[in-house]
Every structure is written in C-alpha cells, then in structure tokens.
Amino acid sequence: MRVALIGYGSVARAFAALVAEQQKRFPFRIAGAHTRRGTAYGPVLEFGPVAGSVGEFLDRAQAEVLVELSSLSPETGEPALTHIREAFARGMHVVTANKGPLAHAFGALRAEAAARGVEFRYESTVMDGSPVFNMVRNCLPGVKVLGFSGALNSTSKIILRAMEEGRTFDEGVAEARALGITEADPAYDVDGWDSAVKAAALANVLMDAGVRPQDVEREGIGALTAEDVRAARAAGEIYVLISRASIGDDGRVRMRVSPERLAMSDPLATVQGTSNLLLLHTDLMGTVGTISIEPRVEQTAYGVLSDLVDITRTL
C-alpha cells in the first residue's frame, strides 16, 4: 500500500523510520511527503520545491492512503480537515494523528468517508497510539460508551507535582517545556484546551456527540495555589486535570475539564508525568481502560502503523 504523508515533523519522521524498520512484516511504501516548506516524492524523500497545492501533491504521489500529520489547530481543526477532504475526494483512505478534525467535524468526515467507500482511522490522536478507538471498534462489538474519564494532559501533571514539591508554577512549566511536551504557548495546556480538544474528539467518535471543543465546560489549573496542592497531599489526596463525559437526562453528551481532588487510590490519580489513563464507562463491559506509561513519539508512530494495518484488514 502506497502512503502519502502531509507533515514531516517528529511523528512523521518516526513513522517513516518505523515503516523502513518493519518493511518485511508490513510492506507499506512512502510515496511522498508534503509540508509548507517543501515536497518530496518517494521512496527516498528528498525535499524539493513545495507543490502548488495539496491536491497537486496527492495527484502526483499516487498513493492509496493519506497519513495526515500536520500541526494541530485547536480552534478550527484546519488545515488537516481540508487535507483529509482532499484525500477523500480522490478515493484515498486517511489515517491521522491530528485530533483537530475529530474534535471539530468527526461526524461529517465519517459520512464523507462512507460515501466515498474509503476508511478513516485516528488511533494516535488522543493516547499517543495506545489502543482506544481500535479497541472499541475491534474488541467491544455492540458496546455503548456511556461516558469516559481521563487524565490526559501531561503538562498539567508535571506542573502540579512541581508545586507539591515546593517549586513554582513557572518552574513546572519550564520542566514540561524541557521535556518537549508543552505547546509554544503553555496556556493551551494550563487552561485545559488540550484536554477539551481530546474530550471533544473522544465524545464525537465514541459517543456520537456532535460537539466542538468550545462546547466543553472548561476550567484549567491556573487558579490552584501551592497551598491547595500541598494541603491535598497532606490529606493523602492529589489534584489532577480530568476530562469527563457523560450522557445527561436529555440524552445530550456533557463534557467537563477541571482539576479534581482525588484520593491517591483513585486509578486516575496513579498516572504521573507523561503517562496517561483513559477509562471508558460502558453498558455491557462496565468500566475498561487504556493506560500508556511514558509514551514517546515512537508509540504515536506505531499507532499510525496500526491504523494502516487495520485498514488493510478491511480491503
């Protein structure tokens, strides 16, 4: 299967390396890569002048699947949304690690893919490649997801633990930045936007919520003081930025992101640093979860590969 890449940053490079390393087991071929600064046609990616448009790139690359790995725009889901639609219009399957399109327009994209008879996969968008969406699709037939709760934002965990240890909020931000996990503007993580985009993506895919990140009730960690987090710790409790969704009495999906004071024994309190935990509350399977311990970009790349393999199973 020939693969066209849009975006060639850390995830795409790790993905290209994984494809090269796993070539014997998974014979995917990189047909080209396109960024704002240059375009390359494979299999050996040597970047030359940027293609005139995404459409021109896709037409020339002649791939069966687009792997969309451009930067996230949390407010709109663009430019990935347009890239995905350009691929669907050409009868291409799409895999993305970009949560923006799911958080803003999942229902429409799912319908467009179905109308074109192509597949759409997105395992790496929320849990860095750990199985969530493919687990529900492939392992939980007939199960209805009634809600979820997740500790999904690494930067907030690092800041709150730094404050517990007597360091300042800004020192916590600096630690997260040194690990390369926070956005250029840390407010995206601190104010709960990252968690809200993830919550909207999960709710749209798993609960057919038809929401946008702006619909998530959102409170960041900015109002918590060092006294708050240390008092919680002294009482054997811990603050964690939690994303939750549930179905209200009116049948609508309600989502909330906020710092919660949890008992240390709560599963959501057990993941620290870059580790994440997501619990799905279901009708037939009770509560099931996915945990990822200190995932790195290689795991995000693996999630993309697992999506490609999942697509080949449908063909």
Ligand SMILES: NC(=O)c1ccc[n+]([C@@H]2O[C@H](COP(=O)([O-])OP(=O)(O)OC[C@H]3O[C@@H](n4cnc5c(N)ncnc54)[C@H](OP(=O)(O)O)[C@@H]3O)[C@@H](O)[C@H]2O)c1
């Ligand atoms: N890093 C992770 O561990 C991780 C985990 C889960 C999900 N993700 C998601 O995966 C995606 C890629 O992440 P990353 O860490 O690889 O990002 P990155 O290193 O910042 O790379 C982003 C790439 O997108 C390209 N790009 C941006 N706008 C573009 C446009 N309009 N047209 C074409 N190319 C464009 C950039 O190249 P130019 O600047 O040259 O255009 C760059 O090559 C993001 O959506 C991110 O949220 C990442």
